Amino acid sequence: MIKHLLSMDQLSADDITKILDTAESLRAVTDRPIKKLPTLRGRTVCNLFYEASTRTRISFELAAKRLSADVINFAADSKSSVAKGESFKDTAWTLEAMGVDAIIVRHGSSGAPHQLSKWVKASVLNAGDGWHEHPTQALLDLYSIRERFKDFEGLKVAIVGDVVHSRVARSNVKGLVTMGAEVTLVGPPTLIPQQAASWGATITHDLDAIIGDVDVCYLLRVQKERQSEQLFPSLREYAAIWGLDSKRVAQMHPDALIMHPGPMNRGVEIAAEVSELPRSIILDQVANGLAVRMSLLYLMLGGPEENKEVA
């Protein structure tokens, strides 16, 4: 297994299948009274978060705890030495000196986890870096899709919204294409990156033209904080053209799924009533995230150090 998880580029279809299969075995632990395994006893995992996060940080923390690892949570905020001007590198070396086995890092700069992996001996897991990637989100999404459809070959997935600024979209496109799904990116031209054509995905700006044909409609969060950049006229107009409302859901295939990485803007990219439909598996995604992260921690930290390939 890989030593660091920085990008979905590192994973072959076989690697992804192994991670998902292992997660499936671990999912059962989540449903029993004693939800803990002794597997990573004595290992230490550090959550190093330079950006806000609810589900990813909690999910990683719980995953590590369920496997009996010790967990340190480090948020680079006013309470840490980052506020005193400590550099990323010094923070990394400090963690290294304390002997952590894995660092789960979220950072606003693309490539920060890659840089970190050059500085420390610990395994580095990318929990989201800038606009670059969020590989564990893609893996839990693949798990959630596989749970319903069994096979990715020829599966039609639409990823709708702000693809430009979305690390979730980048990782998901890579993972889905690797597994053989057909990915379509949908959104206003200002929010679809120029180079997206080279990702192996189809591009369209018309959600209504494809909504009846998709197996999965994956909605990205509209980053409201970017409204000042005038990439689309208004939230109301965005909702009217690219938002998933009941009228559009009515055109979807009966078995088609609705997914969202969270946090949701109800009434913008997804209508409130749509988010609560049985076909919307947003909370399943969260629950599956725990099993997928347990699987990764087990596969990446479980064995002897010398067996790990350097990414």
Next chain:
Amino acid sequence: MSETTSGRRATATEDNFQLKARVMEPDEVRRALTRIAHEIVERNKGTDDLVIVGIRTRGAPLADRVARLIAEFEGVDLPSGALDVTLYRDDVALRSPRNLEATTVPGDLDGRVVVLVDDVLYTGRTIRAAFDAVLDLGRPRAIRLAVLVDRGHRELPIRADHVGKNLPTAADEIVKVHLEEIDGEDAVLIGGFS
């Protein structure tokens, strides 16, 4: 999960296994399992509270067979399950992560008598891991152990309640159990590294 219980030992693969002798043939395996099935019921004074749980990989089909045998001659419906103890092993940090299989245990184990079934009893470390795995699922009234082959060389104070065949071996020998469900035939083989 048979002969390579300790992380320090080399893993026997199909390539380097040199057969010395076949020590159990299909009929002998069948008779041994039938006897074990009767012993389990006799020891338990019936089938009340019994749960037969196999340790993956080859303990699982053995557990199913034992449960089926008991069900036949006692005329009851006896639950059986399978345990993957990989995540409980004491050598989990010493070897590459293995593929996990499902743990399926029928119902609630609280107050039941769990009979663990495995193919080969060797160092006892697999059984130790299985104890922890079972106790995380519930609090059985008792745990018992049935194995097809006991080859000796224990590293922990563990012994089986029901043994198909005691097989004296040297530590550098390999004992392989083949089962119809997985390997296409029932047999117990002994050999060494080539």
